[in-house]
Amino acid sequence: MTRTRQMRRHARRMRRHGLQPMVVINSDDQLPDLAAVLLGRMLWRYRSELAPVYAGITLAAGGAVLHVSYPEWWPYLLGAASVAAWALAVLGDRIGLAARRERLYAATVALSAGAWLAAVTALGIGYVPLPQCLLVGTAVLAVPWWAHRRRRAKVRVDRQIAAWPEIAHSIGLPGSHAQSAGVDVWGWRARFALARGQTIQDVTAKVPAIESALGTFRGAVRVFPTRDDKANRFELRVLDTDPHADAIPWPGPSVASISEPIDLGPFEDATGARVLLLRRHGLIGGVAGSGKSGGINVLMGNLTACPDVVIWAIDLKRGMELQPWASCIDRLATTPEQARVLLRDAVAVLEARAASLATQGRRVWEPSPDMPALVIVIDEYAELAEDAPESVSDTDSIARRGRAVAVTLIAATQRPTQKAMGKGAVRSQMDVRVSFRVRERKDVDLILGQGMLTAGWHAHTLNAPGKFLLSAPEHDTPRRGRAYLLTDEAVADAAHRHADIRPILDEVSRTAIEEAQAGIGMRTTSSLEEVTTAPNAADDPETILWGLLAGAPDEGTPVSLLITATGMSRPWTYQRLRELADADRVTQVSRGRWHAVTEHSE
Known part of the structure; x- marks a missing residue:
């Protein structure tokens, strides 16, 4: 044995110097040692495959010992097995047993093993047919274990x-x-420690070499910092299949309030790309066809489901992208002039809200159905900066001062250059950045921020519509996501379902808008009598509304015509009809038809 130890030490020295040791066997007494080593290595290498056998042997040995020492324990063992089986079946998802069949299998194994152990403890290992039950049970229960994908x-x-x-x-x-490793839904991940002087940037540069060494498909390897953010550690994620190869249908709204994070779509580890928009502004970028419109649809589908959010929108492509959501949008601007008025009113809202908070001694506006947040969605911001450049100052003001008063700006554009953003400070105020595919590497820094390309945010490598990178305070590492897909039918269905829960602006905001539209000192109240006599009344939605109601035929004017003629939203129209009805100025003739109350009708 002394000679064997010397040979092993010699072999280790040669390996440290990069040499291949030559094993020379001088006597037959060394053959059993070598065979034992090889057998031990094989048993360890195939420990997972042989786990049911090891478990059966351990169970038999434990039962024999318990029968000799504590035969009266069998009721406790049976009770413990029952409790363990129940816990695995009901609570197994908390320890990684996500699938129901996995939990049922674990519960069956626990109950079977516990029942057999209790029987052996009471009756003994040789009691027929307990040995036969152990052999058959081990073989049967091993089959699912051997066949399990994970x-x-x-x-x-x-x-x-x-x-x-x-x-x-x-x-x-x-x-x-490697320090640890584990399997997840679409692949596996592992934590590694680096040698002295190595950094995560060195690992990122060698991703193609890692993919080749591991035998994966191209683009399967991701490198992230560890959660403790140590400089000499990194996390490696390897995908067995691309989870984003196909479009992922939208499962429905993920929120019921603007104070909850919105799920844009799944990351590659099956977790949701959830981001909070309350008191944050957002920037969405990417080339044409990269999926920006799909991302906006996901946002709209969630925002319209929140009864504490009023949505305004600007779409200077004549409403082509946002028109399907018109029934849920309080105001939709499709021309530069409408956009100018909308943004001017938004500034008036935030100033009025700030003044209201100051008088109440409060610092932030807490959204509720009666005091909703205001979210302004701008599609193709570059067109707004080009067609209505004077509005850029208003967007700057909203970006700088809108957080505390719950006025949020979300802008989408292809390339958010300084020129495209109107030479203002809007881009620097965007806390949430979503980058779909870009054509040039330098565009990564334009959308996500300076230095993000060097840090590994490679939006130019995204290879399918809807794939994105999300940068936000809670998302500071480059993880690929794919936005949910909303078909035209899904958009129409969501807009129809959510239209009835849309709120109206609070009284403070409405009053500020009325004063902004009429001019300070020209109109101090919002009564319909003053509206009908205000300057430029022919352009006022309320004047148009009253004119249609006053001149309605006996069968009344349909609501759809009122919405089209005023250019206002369905919630706004119904709110004005309720106010007029409460004042006994209009009456509902039939479902969806109204006209003004006259002396004849009275």
């Missing part, structure tokens, strides 16, 4: 991790080693 994936990962020292040496990261 177990087989874990075995494959363990073997790749075991080969990492050789891989690291071949790709130029010698000395790095």
